[in-house]
Amino acid sequence: MTWDNHFAVMVFPYLLKGLQVTIIATLCSFALAVCLGLAIAVLEKITRGPIFFLISSVTHFIRGTPLLVQLFFLYYLLPYANITLPAFGCGILGFGVHYATYLSNVYKSGIEAIPVLQWEVSKACNFSPFQTWRYVILPQAIRPVLPVLGNYFIALIKETPLLSSISVMEMMGEASLFGDMHYRYLEPITMVGVLFLALGMVARGCVGSMTRILGVLREKDDHSASSLKGPYENSKMDPSENLIS
Template identity: 40%
Template sequence: MNAFSWDWAYALSLLPRLARGLELTVLATLAGSLVAAALGFVWTMVRIWRLPVLSQAASGAVIFLRGTPLIVQLFFWFYVLPLAGLKLSPLTAGILALGIYYSSYMSEIYRAGLEAVPPGQWEACLVLSLPLPRVWLGVILPQIARIVTPMLATYVIVMFKESALLSTITVTEMFWQAMDAGYESFRFVEPITMAGILYWLISYPLAILFRYVERRFA
């Protein structure tokens, strides 16, 4: 059979296998997003508090993370750290690499959100002598959430698509399953195409949903 022809029976038979890989893809995306959102906020707070040494270290870490490719960081977590005695499972290494890498981008989003809060809001809280937890939870964070949520959601979609790189460290996510099926059958047209369609079927509706959320926040 011509390797460039399309076999619908073979393509449809791949769906259960790709679905198993999709479960890991979604898991890595969600877990990585949580790591990125939490760590990105930490980077931001350490930087804006201007703590001696720590603020400079956080700024340097963010610049370094954004300036190096994700695949290099993936390889560092999975192949280099074991040499120092820290061995992680492929999925754990992938989640940490995704989360820490994108935390640098989310940190900039948080910083932009904080800068968008009018100075008068901070001054009013100071005049009213509001306790710090109430200032953040009742005044500042609700305003920041309206600003940053659409941008954070965009990075979740990006992480979902970038999770295909986890296949390079043997995470059996959807792209890995597609490539493995291709190597077994020596046919790559159907596996890669079906994987691409599944990525699109999830990322495109999410993009529409997030645009709706953005309009609602606006």
């Protein structure tokens, strides 16, 4: 089978339509995963006993089962419980919940990196638990893990072809349908691969830019912190020497 430029031109508009679905599904799923993952991480930190065990068990179960099985469960089995969601909604929910369980671990690593002194100072300042999380813990915990979240975003993009298994016509679904109609798959599948490569490169570039910006901000924060040090913190002189007359 040889490459047919005319056929490639024919299939390209269909792939662009699928590309729009892929991008929207990726953004919506990742937004859900980011918010839900943060909620899971905080709940696992503040809960104890049966509630902690329940949350931990559910997240381990979701991480331990294939995403495709979870999509099939939402799309084919929920109607038996009189819960019917559109295919696109099932895809967003499935991807969002699945990736939220992974992002929760990322958030937890950032939270656990916060020194215990930060919690103690917040308590000494009479901050409420909400104020402690909102103004002290989360701003420090989230910034360092943003590049890792970006890597999961790229991974999510590459898994969106699974949506075609539940009738969501993203790029792979459009390519398969067009190939079935014309009994020709070389051009559609190859072009899908190229488009996914381009999409991944754009996402990787955005993640890289974000990482560099965070590095610059961290350097500025370190510089500001060092400029606020006392005169004796930047020198090896013993402050007690000044007390000797």
